[in-house]
Amino acid sequence: xxERTLVLIKPDGVKRQLIGEIIRRLEQKNLRIIGxxxxxxxxxLADDHYxxxxxxxxxxxxxxFIISGPCIAxxxxxxxxxxxxxxxxxxxxxxxxxxxxxxxxxxxxVTQNLIHGSDSSAxxxxxxxxxxxxxxxxxTSSPD
Ligand code: DAT
Ligand code: MG
Numbered sequence: 001x002x003e004r005t006l007v008l009i010k011p012d013g014v015k016r017q018l019i020g021e022i023i024r025r026l027e028q029k030n031l032r033i034i035g036x037x038x039x040x041x042x043x044x045l046a047d048d049h050y051x052x053x054x055x056x057x058x059x060x061x062x063x064x065f066i067i068s069g070p071c072i073a074x075x076x077x078x079x080x081x082x083x084x085x086x087x088x089x090x091x092x093x094x095x096x097x098x099x100x101x102x103x104x105x106x107x108x109x110v111t112q113n114l115i116h117g118s119d120s121s122a123x124x125x126x127x128x129x130x131x132x133x134x135x136x137x138x139x140t141s142s143p144d
Contacts, residue, residue: 001139001141002032002077002078002081002139002140002141003077003078003079003080003081003124004034004075004076004077004081004124004128005075005076005082005085005117005118005124006073006074006075006116006117006118006124006128006130006131007026007074007075007076007085007115007116007117007118008071008072008073008074008115008116009022009023009071009072009074009115010065010066010071010112010113010114010115010116011065011066011068011069011070011071012065012107012112012114013071013072013114013115014070014072015069016114018106018114019072021106022102022106022114023074025102026074026076026085029078029084029088030078031076031077031078031081031084031085032076032078032140033074033076034075034076034077034137034138035073035074035132035136035137035138036072036073036074036075037072037131037132037136038070038071038072038073039070039071039073039131040067040069040071041066041067042067043063043067045130046063046066046067047063048130049066049130050062050063058110058111061111062111065111065112073131073132075132075137077139077140077141082117082118082119082120082121082124085117085118086117086119087101088101088102089101089102089103089115089117090102090103090104091103091104092110092113093110093113094107094108094109094110094113095108102114102115103115
């Protein structure tokens with residue numbers, strides 16, 4: 001089965017009407033969207049999704065931001081898609097993200113950095129079920 005990753009267009013991306021621009025960049029790379037929805041984080045989901053950051057100094061601001069408005073949640077599939085998506089997204093701090101990357105071209109603030117992508121296969125396996133049931137995913141490698 002091709003690798004899978006969770007991608008979120010964060011509330012700033014939805015507010016700024018960058019959904020199409022962000023999806024265009026991911027689809028142009030020939031990554032496949034196998035699940036997609038608009039959803040809003042609640043407090044518990046924020047703590048689960050960002051469990052590695054709970055307790056850090058920046059977490060309260062991150063949590064306030066991620067629950068502040070609707071997000072687009074997607075599962076992408078493709079060869080080495082986890083590292084490929086991370087490269088397309090760019091560095092966590094948009095100031096250090098290379099031009100050509102989503103954060104490098106479109107974002108400026110660390111908290112409001114537009115997009116999330118899973119950072120490893122273990123993370124993807126933890127994150128995907130927080131947002132999608134198996135029935136909501138339409139793999140390119142199965143006869144759905
Ligand atoms: P990434 O989103 O690139 O995987 P991360 O998992 O380390 O980065 O952090 C999750 C989010 O938390 C990140 O997108 C923005 C915010 N964040 C991370 N480090 C931060 C910091 N030092 N100050 C403020 N916000 C931070
Ligand atoms: Mg991360």
